[in-house]
Structures are given as structure tokens and as C-alpha cells.
Amino acid sequence: MELFLVGIGTGNPEHLTLQAIRALKAADLIIVPRKAGKDDLSELRLDICAEVAPDVAIREFDLPVRDLAEPDYAKRVNDWHDAIAQVWMTAIDGAGRVALLVWGDPSLYDSTLRIAARLSPAPLMTVIPGITSIQALTAAHAIPLNDINEPVVITTGRQLRDAGWPPSARSVVVMLDGECSFQHLPPDEIEIWWAAFAGMPQQVILSGALGDIGPEIIETRARARAAHGWVMDIYLMRRSEKS
Template sequence: MIRAPKDIWLIGIGTGSLSHITLEGVAALRDAALILVPRKGAGKDDLAEVRHQIIAASETRAKVVHFDYPERDPALPYQERVALWHDEIANRWAAALDTAQVEGPVALLVWGDPSLYDSTLRIAARLTPEPNVRVIPGITAIQALTAAHAIPLNTVNGAVHVTTGRRLRTHGLPQGDTTVVMLDGECTFKDLPPDGLHIWWGAYLGTRNQILIHGLLDEVCDEIIQTRSDARAQYGWIMDSYLLRRTSR
């Protein structure tokens, strides 16, 4: 049985900028008794370092406890792979908390926003007894992307579709004026009919390493793929997203 603390606070911290956490999030860090910080393996120290910088800036006195992130089994079907991965993360939370022996609210710092393409809420639901979960939203990757490019998310009276690279590969470009794509490690945009399709792409949004490229897809597709590959090789990880919209030439 996975034992849980009474209260778990999930704090959105944006896409890497220290300014992406809200004042409510800073206050929650100060009030927390313990903060869980994941270690995601070699070459991804920056991910933990950003969390530590935010924790330090908040001037919290909470105890900081680390846990190692498990790897997903690529041999399993996708849904089963993710379910087992979430189970193991929940177990590692529980083991870390059991070792820490701290009473009071437990906080986790979530990249982006806990409610948008993040599994922290699903992992928390695996704990027993079910904890009281408080969500403090942060700046989402979508907000950071459109702000960085200084563009509106939607056209006038236009719909916005948010999807993943996996679904884009399976179902193609959704109907609608604007599509935002997240979690696309395979640059699926390269397989789309490019005519009149404009792309706004960004990586490491809000950080000193931020990269932005935009233009007609058929003109900047290769540049984005090469830039993404070079950045991943340089930093050991990459978080990126992009917006697609039909435009007239």
C-alpha cells in the first residue's frame, strides 16, 4: 500500500524562468513542510537546478527531499507503459516521504502547469489514502510560446486545438484555425502538407537558452529540425512546443 501525506500541493513553475511562478506559488513554497524534487538522470541536471533556484528564491524553510525518476519501458504498449510508469513514480514519492518523516504539506514543483499535459495529478491519485490535492497554476508552455513570439493564441472568432505530437501523427492536423502541439519529439510537422501553414516554434521558453523560429512551414521546417537536434545534443534535453496556423502567402 502506498501511504500518502494528508496534503499535497502541486505548484506550476512555468517553463524554466524564475519569474513564471506566481506569488501564490511562492507563498505555498514558504508554507510547505517538505518539497519533493525529482532527479531525472544524467544530462538533465538543469531540470533540478531550476527547481532549486526557485526554492532558494522563495526563502522557504521546507525540507527538500530528492527522488530518482524511473524510466519508461519502451517495449510495452503506450498506455500500459505510462500506467506502470506512474505507479512506480507514486511508489518513489512514498518511499522518499517515508524516509523524510516530516509532518505537514508536501509540495512538488511542476514544469508548466499541473493541469495541462502533466501527469502529477494522476500520480497523486494513486496514493493511499487519497490526499487533499491543492493545485497552484503557473505559466503554461502555451502562454510562454505565444508571449515569446508576441502573437495571439487565437484568430478572431477562431477555434484553438491543443494536441500532442503522437495524436498529430495518428490523426493529422485537426480542423480549426489554430493548433498548438506539445510533446512532439519526432518533429511531426515535417510530415504535414505545408501549403500556407505557418509555424511558431520555441524551445527552453523563458530561459537564457530560449530559441524561437517562425515562418512558413516549408521555408523553416529543416531549420527547426536541425536547431532542435543541435540544442538537444548541447544541453542533453529539450522542451519545446509550437503553434500552427493557416495563412495566406
């Protein structure tokens, strides 16, 4: 079996690379996950397939639910990934060239590669990079990711909440943050650029001083989640040089 992990950006068909389009067209089967309460995500994948690879067979499958009762976080995630690998194998069912569409890029805060490593027998795997949500964020705001000769830290909401601002960092990108963890920071001298559904038709962006715009981001995010049943958001924060 050949497995193509195809980065699809944020779900906008215009974000697909030529390499991604060719891989989807050449596949014998495209497998599409369904996640409870997030039908829009599978529909976006199906729309992309219909537009760029209408003649390729598609097989949908239900994603297992993570066991939130398991207190050990690492075990909870590992068990979940094992279960996902099993349903992948069932969905693939002996197909030769198989493609799986991955939000953003399979390399950045994504578990697709870890799940694929659990498949048996191991497939011949090709990873096709896609536009990341970080690129979509900076493009939406028309800003660079970093200042001249300045490093950037990419972290999660959980890390920001538990550990605070990363030491020695001036620019911080925060992903996978369902709690608006910037609320735990002293807002003085921090600018924030926030986007929900970056690069998609329903994109929403806000920016400004964290102390001024933070409450509006929280309210806007809640409305977007209520309207769509889910929300994908990301933000960049930068401290002033004197802070």
C-alpha cells in the first residue's frame, strides 16, 4: 500500500499545491474521517475531492472518541491513536494508492504521522506539505511572522496557560488553544493578531493591544463556535522591545 498524507491548508481548495492535486487524482481511494459534531470538516474534504479528483473513490469512516475518563493524558492520547489506526486499516481495506487529506500541514502539531506509523503492514508513505494555519494567519493580517533577527516560538494554549510567556521569546504563535489562554498573561506591552477560520470564506480577524482587544476576541470566538459548531483559531503575540 502507498499512503499519501496530503496537506490541504485550511480547507480552501485554492490552497492546494499542484503536488497535492496530482496525488489526489492519482489515488485509488481517498479516505475521509467523520468527527461527531463537526460535519462541516468532512464536507469541506468532500468538496475538495469533488472539485479536484471527482473520479476517485471515496470511503468515509467515523473517528473514535477519545476516552476523557482516562486520567493519564499520554495514555489517553496513545490509546486514541491506536484506535484511529485500526479504523484507518478497516477503511483502506486492501486499496493500493490511498490518500488522506490533512488540515494544514502534516508536520505541525498534527498526529497524522504518529497514527500512520502504527499501521501494519507499514505503508510506503509520502507526505505532501500544505499551507499551515500560521501562514494563513500572517497572510490574513499582512504581517511578517517575526521581526528582523528575532526568533519565534510556536506553542500551545496549554503550555501558555501553564508556563506563561516562553523565556527569551519576543514573538509567540499559539495553536490548539480552546480557552483563550492569553487571558493568563499580563497584557501590558503585548500586541496580538488573531484569526478564526484563517484563509476560509468565514474568516474572522482581529488585532490590537492585548489589553484592549482581548475581550472582543473571546466574545467573537464564542459567537463563531456557536454559529458553526466548531472553530479553528490561531494567534500571534509580540511584546514591545521595552517589555
